[in-house]
Amino acid sequence: MVAEQTTPNLVFVITDDQGYGDLGCTGNPTINTPNLDALANESVQLQNLHVGPTCSPTRAGIMTGHYCNSTGVWHTIGGRSLLRSDEVTMADIFRRNGYKTGMFGKWHLGDNYPFRPHDRGFDEALYHGGGGISQTPDYWGNDYFDDTYFRNGSEQPFDGYCTDVWFQEAMAFIERQADDAQNRPFFCYLSTNAPHGPFRVPDAYGEAYRRKGVEGERANFWGMVTNIDDNMARLRHHLRVLGIEENTILIFMTDNGSAMGCDLDRQQFVRAGYNAGMRGKKGSPYEGGHRVPLFMHWPGGGFSEKHEVHELTANIDLLPTLIDLCDLEVSASASFHGKSITPLLKGETETWEERVIVTDSQRVENPIKWKDSATMSQRWRLINGTELYDIQEDPGQRNDIADEHPEVVAELREHYEAWWKLVSERFDEDCPIVIGTQNEPVACITTHDWHGEAQAWNHGMIRRGMECNGYWAIEVPEDGEYSFELRRWPLAEDRAITDGIPGEHIDLYNGGKALALKTAQIRIGEQTATQEIPADAKGVTFTFHLTAGQTRMHTEFADETGELAIGAYYVYAKRVI
Numbered sequence: 044m045v046a047e048q049t050t051p052n053l054v055f056v057i058t059d060d061q062g063y064g065d066l067g068c069t070g071n072p073t074i075n076t077p078n079l080d081a082l083a084n085e086s087v088q089l090q091n092l093h094v095g096p097t098c099s100p101t102r103a104g105i106m107t108g109h110y111c112n113s114t115g116v117w118h119t120i121g122g123r124s125l126l127r128s129d130e131v132t133m134a135d136i137f138r139r140n141g142y143k144t145g146m147f148g149k150w151h152l153g154d155n156y157p158f159r160p161h162d163r164g165f166d167e168a169l170y171h172g173g174g175g176i177s178q179t180p181d182y183w184g185n186d187y188f189d190d191t192y193f194r195n196g197s198e199q200p201f202d203g204y205c206t207d208v209w210f211q212e213a214m215a216f217i218e219r220q221a222d223d224a225q226n227r228p229f230f231c232y233l234s235t236n237a238p239h240g241p242f243r244v245p246d247a248y249g250e251a252y253r254r255k256g257v258e259g260e261r262a263n264f265w266g267m268v269t270n271i272d273d274n275m276a277r278l279r280h281h282l283r284v285l286g287i288e289e290n291t292i293l294i295f296m297t298d299n300g301s302a303m304g305c306d307l308d309r310q311q312f313v314r315a316g317y318n319a320g321m322r323g324k325k326g327s328p329y330e331g332g333h334r335v336p337l338f339m340h341w342p343g344g345g346f347s348e349k350h351e352v353h354e355l356t357a358n359i360d361l362l363p364t365l366i367d368l369c370d371l372e373v374s375a376s377a378s379f380h381g382k383s384i385t386p387l388l389k390g391e392t393e394t395w396e397e398r399v400i401v402t403d404s405q406r407v408e409n410p411i412k413w414k415d416s417a418t419m420s421q422r423w424r425l426i427n428g429t430e431l432y433d434i435q436e437d438p439g440q441r442n443d444i445a446d447e448h449p450e451v452v453a454e455l456r457e458h459y460e461a462w463w464k465l466v467s468e469r470f471d472e473d474c475p476i477v478i479g480t481q482n483e484p485v486a487c488i489t490t491h492d493w494h495g496e497a498q499a500w501n502h503g504m505i506r507r508g509m510e511c512n513g514y515w516a517i518e519v520p521e522d523g524e525y526s527f528e529l530r531r532w533p534l535a536e537d538r539a540i541t542d543g544i545p546g547e548h549i550d551l552y553n554g555g556k557a558l559a560l561k562t563a564q565i566r567i568g569e570q571t572a573t574q575e576i577p578a579d580a581k582g583v584t585f586t587f588h589l590t591a592g593q594t595r596m597h598t599e600f601a602d603e604t605g606e607l608a609i610g611a612y613y614v615y616a617k618r619v620i
Contacts, residue, residue, distance in 0.1 A: 048445040050141075050228045050229075050367055050369060050370070051228065051290050051341065051368070052217075052221055052228050052290060052292065052293045052436055053228075053229070053231070053291070053294070053365065053369065053531075054233065054278070054282070054292070054293045055231070055233065055293055055294045056233075056234075056235075056278075056293070056295045056296070057102075057105070057233075057234045057296050057298055058234075058296075058297045059149055059175070059234070059235065059237060059239040059297075059305075060098075060236045060239040060298070060299065060301065060302035060303070060325055060488065061238050061268055061271075061296055061298075061301065062297065062301025062304050062324060062331065062335070062516065063297070063301075063318070063319050063321065063334055063335055064301060064304055064316075064321070065268050065297075065301050065589045066080065066083075066268075066336060068080040069319050069336060070317070070392050071304075071317045071319075072317070073252070073255060073257060073265070074265050074268060074269070075251070075269050075272070076440065077272065078269075078272045078273070078275045079275055079295065080389070082275065082279070082338050082340060083336075085263050085340055085347050086295075086347075086350075087338070087340075087347065087352060087388050088337065088338055088339040088349065088350065088351050089304070089336070089339075089352050089384075090351050090357045091334070091352070091354060091355050091356060091421075092296070092335055092336070092337050092357065092358070093334055093335075093355070093402055094298060094299055094301060094333050094335050094357070094402070094418075095111055095298075095333065095358070096299050096300060096325060096326050096328065096332040096415070096603045097299055097326055098119050098149075098151050098239075098298055099111070099116050099118065099152060099174065099323065100112075100116055100117060100118075100404075100405075101298040101299055101358055102116075102152055102298065103115075103116035103130075103152060103233075104357070104358040104381075105133065105358045105359075105362065105501055106132045106133050106152070106163075107126070107132060108132070108274050108360075108361070108362035108363050108379035108397075109130070109359060109362075109380045110359060110381060110401070110462070111485075112405065112410060112463065112467070112470075113380070113465065113466040113467075113468070113469070113472045114126055114127050114464035115127035115204075117299070117403075117406075117410055118405060118407065118408075119151065119350040119406070120174070120492070120500045121492070122492045122493060122494070122515070122516060123405075123408065123494075124151060124153070124174070124492075125153040125474040125476070125492065126163065127469070127472075128158070131147070132163045132529060133164070133232075133362050134146070134160070135163065135164035136164075136362070136366065136371055136373060137164070137230040137371065138164050138166065139216050139372075139374060140271070140369070141227055142162055142230045142231045142408035143166055143220050143223070143228075143230070143367065144165045144166045144167070144232075145165060145166060145168070145169075145213070145221065145229070145230070145232070146160045146165045146167070146169070146217040146231075146233075147169050147170070147173070147213040147232070147233050147234070148169075148209040148233060148234040148236060148240075149170065149171065149234045150168070150208065150236065150604060151173065151174045151176070151472075152172065152380070153493070154172050154180040154292065154489070154492070155476040155483060155486050155487075155488060156480060156482040156486065157477055161195045161196065161198060162455055162482065165232070166196075167195065167216060168193075168194070168195055169194050169209075171185065171190070171192055172193065172492050174500075175236050175240070176190065176236055176240060177489055177501055177503075177551055178464075178491065178502070179489045179491040179499060179500050179501060179502065179505060179612065180487075180489050181502075182198060182493050182535065183533045183536050184204075184535065184552070185242075186243065186551075187202065187204060187205045187241075188205070189203065190203055190205060190208075192208070192296055195216050197383065199208075203414075205235075205271050206236075206272075207274065207395060208319065208619065209233060209235055210270050210274040210277060210278060213233045214418045216229070216278070217229065217281065217282070217287075218281070218285060221286075222356045225443065228369075233278075237267040237268075237270065237271060237594075238271070238302070238303070239269035240260075240302060241265075241301055242260045242263035242267065242303065243390070244264065244266040244267045244270055244296075247268055248270050248436050249262045249263040249266040249460050250262075250266075250572070251269070253444040256336035257343055258294075260303055261303050261304065261316060263304035272464070275295065278435070278494065279293070286601070288342065289342045289343045290338065290343045290348075292340075292344065292365070292368065293341065293364060294339050294340075294343040294361075295336075295337070295338045295341070296336060296338070297335045297426075298335070299326075299327070299333060299335065299530075300318075300321075300323060300324040300327060300331045300333060300334070300335070301325060302324065302325045303318075303323045303330070304316050304317060304324070305318040305324055307324060310322075311323045311324075311329055311331075312439075312441075318331050319331075320438060320439050321438070321440075322325055322440040322441070324477075326404050326406075326415075326416045327333065327415070328402075328404065328415045328426050329417070329424075329426065329602065330434065330438070332404070332417075336568070339388065339478075344368065346388065348472070349476075350388075351390065352384070352387045352391065354384075354387050354392065354421065355373070355398060355400060355420065355421050356384050356403070358381075358455075359380045360381035360383070360384045361401075362379060362425040363379045363383045364381075364382065364383045364385055365499070366383070366575065367383040367385045367390045372551045379385070380465070381483045387609060395418060397421060398420070399418060399419065400418075400562045401416060401417070401419070401458070401459055401462040402416070402417050402419070403416035403417070404416075406494070407445070408496075409470065410467065410470055412463060413459070415427065416428065418455045418459045419434075419469075420455070420460075421435075422435050423451055424440065425451075425452060425456070425459070426440075429445060429460065430443045430445055431443060431448055433446035433451050447595045456561050461498065465566060469496060471508060475593050475596040476488055476492070476515060476516065477515040477516070477517070477520055478517055478520075478525060478616040479520060479523070479525055479617055479618030480520055480618075484617055484618075485615055485616070485617045486616045487533070487614075487615055488515055488596075488613070488614045489612060489613055490513075490610055490612045490613075492515060493513035493586075493610060494513050494514050495511065495513020495514065496510035496511075496513070497509070498511060498513065501551065502551055502552070503534070503549070503550055503551035503552075506550070506554075506556065507549055507555075507556055508556040508558045508609065510609050511609065511610065512597070512598045512599060512608065512612060513578060513597075513598045514596060515595065516593065516595060517567075517595070517596050518592070518593045518594075519589045519592060519594065520591060521616055522588075522589070522590050522591050523588070523619070523620055524586055524588055524589075524618070524619040524620040525585070525586070525587055525588075525589050525617065525618050525619060526584055526586045526616070526617055526619050527565055527585050527586075527587070527614055527615070527616050528582040528584045528614065528615040528616075529582070529585070529598050529600070529611035529614055530584060530611060530613040530614070530615065531560070531582065531600065531609075531611065531612055531613070532555075532581070533613050534613075535610075536613070537581065538555075538560075539557055539579045539580060540560055540563075540582070540583070541559060541576070542559060543557030543558075558575055558600070558602075558607065558609070559602050559603070559607070560600040560601065560602055560607070561575065561576055561602055562574065562575055562576060562599075563575075563576050563583035563594070563611070564598065564599070564601070565597075565598045565599075566568060566596070566597045567594060567595070567596050570587055572585050572587075576600070580600055582615070592615040597610070598610050598611040599611075
């Protein structure tokens with residue numbers, strides 16, 4: 044007889060670029076989210092939760108319980124969205140505690156070994172490449188509909204709209220676990236790429252908002268949110284039908300401020316749209332950039348009625364909290380920058396101590412002190428180390444009162460200095476892509492992840508032949524012969540390096556510029572080689588004997604004069620001997 048499962052399951056849903064104000068239950072008068080509104084009314088709500096102002100940093104903090112900057116992640120491209128290989132993830136911990144783990148949708152913490160989701164604790168992973176569909180690491184030609192995604196690293200085509208696919212596949216995973224004779228608990232991480240741009244959604248969803256007078260891309264953006272809302276209803280119904288809703292922790296949250304729910308003026312105050320009275324949106328150090336909603340529903344744990352938590356919390360608190368709620372074992376050496384907020388979830392606030400939390404938006408190769416930062420306490424917000432706001436009296440952050448409270452500024456600056464010391468210890472380290480292993484026999488390394496001032500990070504930039512270059516940090520696992528095929532187009536396009544793609548115009552999905560490139564060059568460490576590009580060649584291959592260790596790789600395609608020079612957007616690396 045199989046023992047009854049007592050450990051709770053976890054379904055963790057996170058959406059992309061949906062802000063706090065992009066929900067009906069937070070006061071948006073236009074958006075249609077009845078199912079999420081209903082979930083909110085049956086959940087513990089974190090009303091003062093803060094994350095990174097952009098995608099990868101938020102995810103790094105959630106997955107590790109550490110401030111993102113300390114994990115190697117402070118950007119969304121440029122080799123600075125790769126989660127350092129020695130970080131232990133949420134999926135690692137749940138799997139070590141006997142959970143079956145699956146993720147579906149957006150990962151955005153690395154597309155090569157050892158950074159992919161199935162390298163980081165997920166038994167099953169179905170995901171698109173990069174930070175969004177149609178970005179450079181994503182399968183060529185994906186456009187949100189009938190796309191090809193990666194299942195544990197292998198390409199697999201799907202029918203239907205992306206968000207529908209993620210929910211469909213997540214629910215299939217959940218059903219398999221519910222039917223598992225071993226009665227193992229599961230952790231399902233469902234991370235939609237919607238409503239991140241480009242703002243593509245089945246016509247009926249966008250049209251519903253255009254009929255309301257919503258103009259431009261916002262109609263599709265909010266349509267994408269409503270599509271998510273419909274899928275959330277299907278997910279909740281699925282949990283009920285399977286008879287596992289009672290013992291399943293269901294979390295819904297978003298990853299940063301809104302990308303398209305409002306328009307801002309030069310001072311980052313809202314001039315159109317809706318943002319729940321907050322200043323700033325995605326990418327901003329002001330409240331609208333990093334305050335997000337979170338709903339936690341768990342009937343078996345007593346979280347089935349509306350309860351608002353107004354104490355200051357952060358994404359780095361979620362892992363230690365889930366360890367606590369699920370009674371997971373962790374190694375004696377494990378430590379977190381966040382803390383369990385279980386007492387707050389249960390309404391036990393009497394002994395909750397005042398704390399200071401920092402978030403920032405770097406989006407540069409090397410972090411800059413004070414850049415786009417918010418140093419936060421329950422009452423105060425110190426922005427960029429100079430502006431001070433009383434968030435309780437001035438939630439819209441309109442009145443900078445730094446001159447009136449120099450002692451508060453000094454205290455918060457001291458907290459920031461301690462935080463900077465904590466997160467900056469490994470700023471000088473790269474996170475290398477490991478080549479030539481059985482985990483990824485052929486590594487498709489793209490411009491998305493090279494270090495430098497500019498990257499061709501989406502398919503439209505590739506099509507236009509964007510002039511940019513940089514280096515990749517790579518690690519050679521063993522001495523041996525390695526080959527590197529340099530390409531301008533990915534294998535799926537199967538086109539010569541110099542060829543364009545016919546079409547009247549070039550955009551994210553159409554056309555491509557011909558480039559009169561003549562030579563190909565590669566430098567790995569101290570070794571450099573150059574070849575002429577043969578006529579009609581789709582790639583140029585170089586072979587090197589490399590010694591084990593970390594190094595840098597740089598490539599270049601150039602024309603006869605050298606005036607036109609670009610990095611190879613795609614490099615296919617493998618071990619030969």
